[in-house]
Amino acid sequence: MFEPYLxxxxxxxxxxxxxxxxxxxxxxxxxxLLPAIFLAIxxxxxxxxxxxxxxxxxxxxxxxxxxxxxxxxxxxFRRFIIDRVMAKVDEIAKPFDAHKAKVLFASKFVYGTRTxxxxxxxxxxxxxxxYIMVNFLGVxxxxxxxxxxxxxxxxxxxxxxxxVHRIEVVFLIFVALVVAGHxxxxxxxxxxxxxx
Numbered sequence: 288m289f290e291p292y293l294x295x296x297x298x299x300x301x302x303x304x305x306x307x308x309x310x311x312x313x314x315x316x317x318x319x320l321l322p323a324i325f326l327a328i329x330x331x332x333x334x335x336x337x338x339x340x341x342x343x344x345x346x347x348x349x350x351x352x353x354x355x356x357x358x359x360x361x362x363x364f365r366r367f368i369i370d371r372v373m374a375k376v377d378e379i380a381k382p383f384d385a386h387k388a389k390v391l392f393a394s395k396f397v398y399g400t401r402t403x404x405x406x407x408x409x410x411x412x413x414x415x416x417x418y419i420m421v422n423f424l425g426v427x428x429x430x431x432x433x434x435x436x437x438x439x440x441x442x443x444x445x446x447x448x449x450x451v452h453r454i455e456v457v458f459l460i461f462v463a464l465v466v467a468g469h470x471x472x473x474x475x476x477x478x479x480x481x482x483x
Contacts, residue, residue, distance in 0.1 A: 304326075304331075304332060305332075305336055305337075305340055308323045308332075308337065308340050308341075308344075309340050309343070309344045310344075312340065312341060312344040312345055312348070313344050313345075313347065313348045316345070316348070316401065317398070317401075317429075320341055320430070320433060321433065321437075323337045323340075323341070324337060324433055324434055324437045325437060327434075328434075328437050328438060328441050334434070338427075338430055338431075338434070341426070341430045342423065342426050342427055342430065345426045346419070346422060346423055346426055349401070349405045349422050349426070350405075350419070350422075352402050352405035352406050352409070353405050353406070353408055353409040353413075353418060353422075354409055355405075355406055355409065356405065356406035356407060356408060356409025356410035356411075357409035357410065357412075358409075359406065359409070359410050380407055380410070380411050383404075383407055383408075383411060384411055387408060387411065387413050387417075388417060388421045390404060391404055391405075391408055391413070391418065391421045391422060391425060392421050392424065392425040392428075393425075394425070395425035395426060395428065395429040396425075396429060396432075405422075
């Protein structure tokens with residue numbers, strides 16, 4: 288029943304992984320970024336392509352949300368937003384107004400806040416040039432931090448495998464010594480036992 292769809296998805300991902308990552312990042316955000324980084328570290332994808340696609344797609348997605356915020360109080364968006372909600376947004380946005388760039392940058396590292404902060408930046412009239420620069424640096428910083436974390440975990444796992452191998456060898460030697468000791472002590476005890 289679902290097999291034709293699954294085959295299509297597998298075909299698309301194996302033949303066009305970067306397009307799938309681009310669309311996935313726009314739709315699902317960071318939840319697509321982590322597997323893409325893992326695949327790049329594993330050598331299945333190109334890390335420079337993953338970084339470029341991440342920065343482009345996330346910046347594009349964030350810019351759309353910025354413009355939603357910019358035009359939220361006008362036109363078609365006004366019909367969907369009640370005045371009470373806008374008053375609450377104004378109340379919540381007061382701390383944002385004092386530190387727009389810092390909050391925008393930090394929102395990249397706090398899961399679940401990215402979209403709301405993009406909308407807030409647009410609604411509160413953040414200057415476009417400043418917005419795009421801070422947003423770009425935030426996306427790039429998050430991407431590079433996740434890549435560094437991925438490489439760190441990968442190296443830790445490789446080091447862990449080496450430690451586990453050494454422990455296995457030491458344990459094998461320990462078991463061999465215990466078995467040998469058991470036989471030697473057993474022979475000695477039997478010899479003493481039968482001599483009496």
